[in-house]
Amino acid sequence: MVKTKSKVIQRDAVVVKFVGDSGDGMQLTGTLFSDTAALAGLDLATFPDYPAEIRAPHNTIAGVSGFQVHVGSRKIETTGDQCDVLVAMNPASLKSNLKWAKTGATLIVDENAFDDAALKKSGYTENPLDNESLSGYNLVKAPITQLTREAVKPLGIDNKSADRSKNMFALGMMYHLFDWDFKNTFDFFEKKFKNKPEVIAANKAVLQAGLNYAETMEALSSVFQVSKAKIAPGRYRNITGNIATAWGLLAASERSGRPLFLGSYPITPATEILIELAKHKSLGAKVFQAEDEIAGITSAIGASYTGSMAVTTTSGPGLSLKSEAIGLAVMTELPLVIVNVQRGGPSTGLPTKSEQSDLYQALFGRNGEAPVIVIAASTSANCFYYAYMSAKLAMEHMTPVILLTDGYLGNGSQLFRIPKVADLPAITPPIAKANDPEYKPYRRDPVTLARQWALPGTEGLRHRVGGLEKEDVFGNVSTDPLNHQKMVDLREAKVQKVADFIPEQEITGEKQGDLLVVSWGGTLGPVLEAVEQMQAEGKSVSHAHFNYILPLPKNTAKIFDSYKKILVCELNSGQFVNYLRMTHPAHQYLQYNKVQGLPFTVSELTKVINQTLEEK
Amino acid sequence: MNNQPNLTIERSSVELTKEDFVSDQMVKWCPGCGAHAILSSVANVFPKIGYRKENFMFVSGIGCSSRFPYYVNTYGIHGIHGRAAAIASGVKIANPHLSVWMATGDGDSMAIGGNHFIHIIRRNIDVNIMLFNNQIYGLTKGQYSPTTPMGSVTKTSPQGTIEHPFNPGELVLGAQGTFFARVIDAVPRLMTEVMFEAAKHDGTSVVEILQNCIIFADKTHDTVTNKEHRDDRTIVLRNGEPMIFGKDKNKGIRLNGTKLEVVTIGENGITEDEILVHDAYQQDPGIHLMLAKMAYPHFPVALGVIRSAMYPTYDDLVEEQISYAKANGKIKCVDDLLNSGDTWEIS
Numbered sequence: 001m002v003k004t005k006s007k008v009i010q011r012d013a014v015v016v017k018f019v020g021d022s023g024d025g026m027q028l029t030g031t032l033f034s035d036t037a038a039l040a041g042l043d044l045a046t047f048p049d050y051p052a053e054i055r056a057p058h059n060t061i062a063g064v065s066g067f068q069v070h071v072g073s074r075k076i077e078t079t080g081d082q083c084d085v086l087v088a089m090n091p092a093s094l095k096s097n098l099k100w101a102k103t104g105a106t107l108i109v110d111e112n113a114f115d116d117a118a119l120k121k122s123g124y125t126e127n128p129l130d131n132e133s134l135s136g137y138n139l140v141k142a143p144i145t146q147l148t149r150e151a152v153k154p155l156g157i158d159n160k161s162a163d164r165s166k167n168m169f170a171l172g173m174m175y176h177l178f179d180w181d182f183k184n185t186f187d188f189f190e191k192k193f194k195n196k197p198e199v200i201a202a203n204k205a206v207l208q209a210g211l212n213y214a215e216t217m218e219a220l221s222s223v224f225q226v227s228k229a230k231i232a233p234g235r236y237r238n239i240t241g242n243i244a245t246a247w248g249l250l251a252a253s254e255r256s257g258r259p260l261f262l263g264s265y266p267i268t269p270a271t272e273i274l275i276e277l278a279k280h281k282s283l284g285a286k287v288f289q290a291e292d293e294i295a296g297i298t299s300a301i302g303a304s305y306t307g308s309m310a311v312t313t314t315s316g317p318g319l320s321l322k323s324e325a326i327g328l329a330v331m332t333e334l335p336l337v338i339v340n341v342q343r344g345g346p347s348t349g350l351p352t353k354s355e356q357s358d359l360y361q362a363l364f365g366r367n368g369e370a371p372v373i374v375i376a377a378s379t380s381a382n383c384f385y386y387a388y389m390s391a392k393l394a395m396e397h398m399t400p401v402i403l404l405t406d407g408y409l410g411n412g413s414q415l416f417r418i419p420k421v422a423d424l425p426a427i428t429p430p431i432a433k434a435n436d437p438e439y440k441p442y443r444r445d446p447v448t449l450a451r452q453w454a455l456p457g458t459e460g461l462r463h464r465v466g467g468l469e470k471e472d473v474f475g476n477v478s479t480d481p482l483n484h485q486k487m488v489d490l491r492e493a494k495v496q497k498v499a500d501f502i503p504e505q506e507i508t509g510e511k512q513g514d515l516l517v518v519s520w521g522g523t524l525g526p527v528l529e530a531v532e533q534m535q536a537e538g539k540s541v542s543h544a545h546f547n548y549i550l551p552l553p554k555n556t557a558k559i560f561d562s563y564k565k566i567l568v569c570e571l572n573s574g575q576f577v578n579y580l581r582m583t584h585p586a587h588q589y590l591q592y593n594k595v596q597g598l599p600f601t602v603s604e605l606t607k608v609i610n611q612t613l614e615e616k
Numbered sequence: 617m618n619n620q621p622n623l624t625i626e627r628s629s630v631e632l633t634k635e636d637f638v639s640d641q642m643v644k645w646c647p648g649c650g651a652h653a654i655l656s657s658v659a660n661v662f663p664k665i666g667y668r669k670e671n672f673m674f675v676s677g678i679g680c681s682s683r684f685p686y687y688v689n690t691y692g693i694h695g696i697h698g699r700a701a702a703i704a705s706g707v708k709i710a711n712p713h714l715s716v717w718m719a720t721g722d723g724d725s726m727a728i729g730g731n732h733f734i735h736i737i738r739r740n741i742d743v744n745i746m747l748f749n750n751q752i753y754g755l756t757k758g759q760y761s762p763t764t765p766m767g768s769v770t771k772t773s774p775q776g777t778i779e780h781p782f783n784p785g786e787l788v789l790g791a792q793g794t795f796f797a798r799v800i801d802a803v804p805r806l807m808t809e810v811m812f813e814a815a816k817h818d819g820t821s822v823v824e825i826l827q828n829c830i831i832f833a834d835k836t837h838d839t840v841t842n843k844e845h846r847d848d849r850t851i852v853l854r855n856g857e858p859m860i861f862g863k864d865k866n867k868g869i870r871l872n873g874t875k876l877e878v879v880t881i882g883e884n885g886i887t888e889d890e891i892l893v894h895d896a897y898q899q900d901p902g903i904h905l906m907l908a909k910m911a912y913p914h915f916p917v918a919l920g921v922i923r924s925a926m927y928p929t930y931d932d933l934v935e936e937q938i939s940y941a942k943a944n945g946k947i948k949c950v951d952d953l954l955n956s957g958d959t960w961e962i963s
Contacts, residue, residue, distance in 0.1 A: 307711070
């Protein structure tokens with residue numbers, strides 16, 4: 001074959017999306033692509049987008065699985081609104097994802113997959129590869145299936161088995177397009193298929209064939225050059241939000257000396273945390289896959305009473321089931337971390353799509369006056385830090401903490417600068433001393449108002465806790481009206497006092513101005529990028545992104561005082577903005593909401609911000 | 617089992633007495649309630665078990681029975697309705713050095729908490745469950761429960777219940793229970809004897825206590841448990857002893873084909889040799905299930921330890937897996953974990 005001389009296009013960021021049938025291996029392709037990008041020194045963010053069904057009907061729109069990767073030499077805040085390169089393995093995936101491709105984007109399609117049956121199933125009345133419908137794009141019609149089969153024929157591999165490696169052909173083409181080394185991916189094959197040499201050989205042959213083929217293609221004659229990102233020095237890895245959450249919890253357990261206990265029940269998209277923690281028995285983590293969500297949290301409460309750093313992980317519907325038990329943890333004043341990886345609701349809702357609509361549930365979803373700390377992570381990587389802080393605050397303040405992440409953060413991945421456990425803030429739970437004559441179950445620390453943690457087995461501290469109202473200090477069952485008032489007030493004050501132990505709210509941009517854009521949790525990337533674009537245009541826009549939700553940072557009101565307008569953007573119908581209206585009623589709030597199971601795009605936000613600035 | 621860490625619960629260095637387990641709280645059960653006798657049996661048996669008093673822990677759910685933890689001076693959690701078994705599972709897994717006891721009722725464990733009840737048993741977590749079966753909801757004042765006999769008139773069944781009740785023993789054995797015993801609240805000697813056996817058993821033990829609710833289901837077990845005819849209508853099973861009962865010690869249980877039957881020794885040439893000898897420790901639950909299901913009037917109700925079979929416990933297996941992973945795992949600390957797999961330096 002003749003190698004075409006490649007033209008080089010310099011780019012500071014490129015968005016690539018791999019789409020195909022749910023059995024086509026798009027998640028693996030995307031992961032390998034992003035790992036290689038990271039090794040090439042780029043910053044990145046990824047997002048898998050897959051159907052709720054394990055294998056939806058073949059070649060249908062419902063069965064399309066996707067993986068989007070945003071790589072760049074600049075700081076990558078989002079997974080990208082639209083892609084520069086769309087790799088589509090079948091008609092259904094092209095049909096459902098074309099709207100996410102930029103005008104002029106490169107479309108790489110497996111032309112062999114565009115047969116009559118597949119076209120019909122995806123709802124195309126005629127083959128889009130044969131008419132003018134894709135003329136606005138750089139269309140690359142590659143016979144991926146055919147060339148994959150040919151590539152492995154010398155190895156004696158049949159067509160059916162060969163077709164399982166089609167994704168590696170596409171990946172090979174991408175490695176040409178970015179001029180990246182594939183050694184890392186070859187190493188992965190060696191490790192992954194250790195005892196299947198024929199599979200290693202097949203995957204290597206197919207990837208190489210894809211790369212060779214791309215080199216000869218006129219349409220791919222220009223390759224992207226994305227220079228290394230300017231990233232703070234240090235040791236890095238790729239990490240998803242769910243893994244980061246699991247590791248943050250393990251770090252908090254090690255640092256506090258309290259053994260980790262997880263009681264959990266599988267639920268999308270939180271299950272990966274359970275799976276990850278189950279791997280780490282060598283760190284002493286006890287992982288109990290319970291019979292249901294309620295047993296998940298109540299077993300954790302039992303473990304917490306004995307002195308474990310107790311955790312339960314779930315998603316929206318599971319949090320509903322745990323509500324009563326969270327009340328028990330509030331009443332018994334036991335530390336507990338409840339992780340809610342939010343998904344679209346209500347009810348079963350959109351299990352694999354992301355939303356921020358569980359905020360009310362986290363803040364208010366219990367019977368009685370039952371305050372808990374609520375924290376929200378905002379990037380896949382900082383799930384580590386906020387999981388750590390959730391555990392720290394739970395133990396030091398003897399209270400349940402709800403940590404909100406979401407499917408987008410949990411499944412998405414990012415570069416993660418590896419910290420040293422010793423550099424993380426110390427965790428010092430208030431553990432009661434044996435035979436302390438002063439010990440009373442509900443005597444409180446004057447500064448934090450936390451009661452002490454008296455561990456079973458310790459001499460001289462036998463005591464009972466439970467869901468019935470407790471007598472102040474002594475902890476006996478009490479129905480005394482004034483005692484109840486006092487205990488309600490104390491539990492509220494204890495949670496509010498946490499504001500003295502969390503950082504002040506930070507601002508991106510000027511400390512005062514025309515507009516403050518407010519957001520929280522998983523929307524940091526697009527909101528920050530939109531604000532930065534506005535700032536680059538000289539607009540008076542600043543950004544406050546909240547991670548500490550209950551209590552709010554102490555300087556919140558002061559910040560709100562400094563701007564003419566406040567615009568709160570969130571992926572629900574206005575839960576945080578209403579919470580602000582309740583807690584900070586002196587200010588006027590504008591709101592922008594979307595509830596489509598999709599993240600914000602930077603372009604929609606810049607439009608809204610511009611409109612808000614223009615409106616008198 | 618090899619590799620098994622030594623999980624014996626620390627024993628008390630001093631001799632304990634009943635007073636060591638009496639709490640300072642006023643006991644608020646109705647006068648005449650069967651629960652008083654159960655409380656007294658626990659306070660009697662705990663010193664005999666011999667563990668440090670700090671190593672006992674009580675867990676309960678909701679209901680009259682579930683006030684129990686407040687009345688014994690041990691560590692304790694009074695939980696929420698139905699969840700005692702799940703809370704106790706967490707306690708025992710997190711700290712296997714505790715002797716964990718659970719007080720629950722027929723509604724708490726078999727209605728709202730049915731799921732947790734069968735799963736703790738299936739997992740064989742070493743928790744001692746005292747099931748106060750008074751066949752009624754007492755704390756909510758008299759609604760029928762999953763063990764209320766069919767046809768009973770209660771506040772929520774004015775024309776009589778139309779539900780088939782659970783036999784707790786059947787449920788326990790169906791869930792692969794390794795220990796099941798039955799006692800009567802009015803016979804404290806048998807109660808303490810059985811509780812001691814339950815404590816010794818490694819795995820989930822369920823002791824069904826036929827308990828009287830003097831207010832809402834008074835004399836519900838009377839047909840069987842009344843002193844007048846108790847000897848003829850119950851049989852106390854003891855391992856290795858023939859299944860003989862009756863005032864005159866002349867009735868027995870034998871196996872006829874695949875079924876149990878009651879026979880009179882000395883009648884129709886029946887001798888003691890034909891009477892079944894109780895083997896509580898056998899693995900096969902077949903006969904145990906038949907014994908647990910025996911009901912008046914065709915059979916005497918079985919009391920005592922019906923089944924006590926040895927199986928690995930969940931909590932032991934957890935410790936075994938953790939010890940193995942700690943000894944053989946590559947990741948020894950979180951720093952190892954953070955730096956595992958693909959990482960790279962950016963300078």
